[in-house]
Amino acid sequence: MVATQNNEDWSQKKVFTTGEAAKVCKVSQQTIIRCFDSGRLNGFRVPGSRFRRIPREELIRFMRENDIPLESIGSDRKRVLIVDDEPEIVDLITDLLESDGRFEVRSAGTGYDAGIETERFKPQLIVLDYMLPDINGNVVCQRVRENGMNEDTRVLCVSGVVERDEIQRLKEAGADDFLKKPFDLRELVNRIESLLDIQSHQ
Numbered sequence: 001m002v003a004t005q006n007n008e009d010w011s012q013k014k015v016f017t018t019g020e021a022a023k024v025c026k027v028s029q030q031t032i033i034r035c036f037d038s039g040r041l042n043g044f045r046v047p048g049s050r051f052r053r054i055p056r057e058e059l060i061r062f063m064r065e066n067d068i069p070l071e072s073i074g075s076d077r078k079r080v081l082i083v084d085d086e087p088e089i090v091d092l093i094t095d096l097l098e099s100d101g102r103f104e105v106r107s108a109g110t111g112y113d114a115g116i117e118t119e120r121f122k123p124q125l126i127v128l129d130y131m132l133p134d135i136n137g138n139v140v141c142q143r144v145r146e147n148g149m150n151e152d153t154r155v156l157c158v159s160g161v162v163e164r165d166e167i168q169r170l171k172e173a174g175a176d177d178f179l180k181k182p183f184d185l186r187e188l189v190n191r192i193e194s195l196l197d198i199q200s201h202q
Helices: 007-012 017-027 029-038 056-065 087-100 113-119 137-146 164-173 185-196
Strands: 015-017 051-055 078-082 102-110 123-128 154-159 177-179
Touching: 015 056, 017 029, 017 051, 017 056, 029 051, 051 056, 078 087, 078 113, 087 102, 087 185, 102 113, 113 123, 113 137, 123 137, 123 177, 123 185, 137 154, 137 164, 154 185, 164 177, 177 185
Parallel strands: 078 102, 078 123, 123 154, 154 177
Antiparallel strands: 015 051
16 A cells, blocks of 8 residues: 655655556546546656656646646645736736746636635635725625635735725725735735745845
8 A cells, every 4th residue: 555645745756657646636547547648638658568657847737727736746836816807917917926936826807706716726815906897805805704714815905096994994804915006016026925924036
């Protein structure tokens, strides 16, 4: 019987067997084999055998594509959810954070979608626009805080049209910090680093 490996072990691994990939993805080994054989999951066969092997980067790509959390593979990247109905803002922040290398990023355009993504993605930080098409940011904050599973999730609200008393209400609803639009991208990263307690890039 093979002992289950912990995250630290997976984080050092460069190549996975189909059985190991199945454990990481929390699916059956047959599912991994089917994905491999159909070309959805790339890798190589061990010469002279029927054994399949999957490189780490390819497994990570597959997990991202299928909304499988990367924490099970030992990824130390922080999960950030961007909630904004302006695609240009979402693209800008996503490109900024993904190119940084320390973050795994998802996005949502409404408060409703933000709730679904929060449950599925379990972000460590939410960059939340105050003015959403369906509900305001303080309602999203309240819903995040009402779920005990999200007690460690940090919320950074951003908006260009919020008065001081509204900022206070946002913080009372559960926001950890507020940043006024338009903001400097370096300042955004500084706030994210501070909220997640990670070291600044030099």
